[in-house]
Amino acid sequence: MLRRFALNDGSLGGKQVGTFTYDTANVQFAMTISKEIPTDDLPLSLEGFAARGKYELSHEDVLRWIKGRICPPGRHNIREILSGNCLNEYDEFSLLMVTKAKCDKDELYIVEETVPTSQALTPK
Numbered sequence: 001m002l003r004r005f006a007l008n009d010g011s012l013g014g015k016q017v018g019t020f021t022y023d024t025a026n027v028q029f030a031m032t033i034s035k036e037i038p039t040d041d042l043p044l045s046l047e048g049f050a051a052r053g054k055y056e057l058s059h060e061d062v063l064r065w066i067k068g069r070i071c072p073p074g075r076h077n078i079r080e081i082l083s084g085n086c087l088n089e090y091d092e093f094s095l096l097m098v099t100k101a102k103c104d105k106d107e108l109y110i111v112e113e114t115v116p117t118s119q120a121l122t123p124k
Contacts, residue, residue, distance in 0.1 A: 070100055
C-alpha cells in the first residue's frame, strides 16, 4: 500500500513544499520537493537538494532526512520513548508518524493525504 503525505512548512503559513510517500509493502520512501517554492524559502533540510537541482529524492535520501528528525535507536532512554508512544520496537516510519515529522530544526510537518471513497472505488 502506498501512503502519501503533503509536506508542509509552518514558516510559510502551512504551504505545501513537497510530497512524501511510503510504500508499506516494499518499505520504500520517496519525496518530491516542489519546484514552485523558491530555494531560499525551503528549510535547510531540503534547500541543499533543491540548490543542486535534485527535486526527486531517493529512498536513501529520505531515510537520511527521517533519521535527522527522529530519536536515534541508540538514545539513552529509547525504550521509555517507544513505550510512551505505544511502540513495541524501533521503527523510523512509526516514529515519524508519532511526531508528524516535526522537529526542532524547522517547521516542516506531514499530513496524510486520503483518496475520497468515491474515487477509490471508481474503475479507470
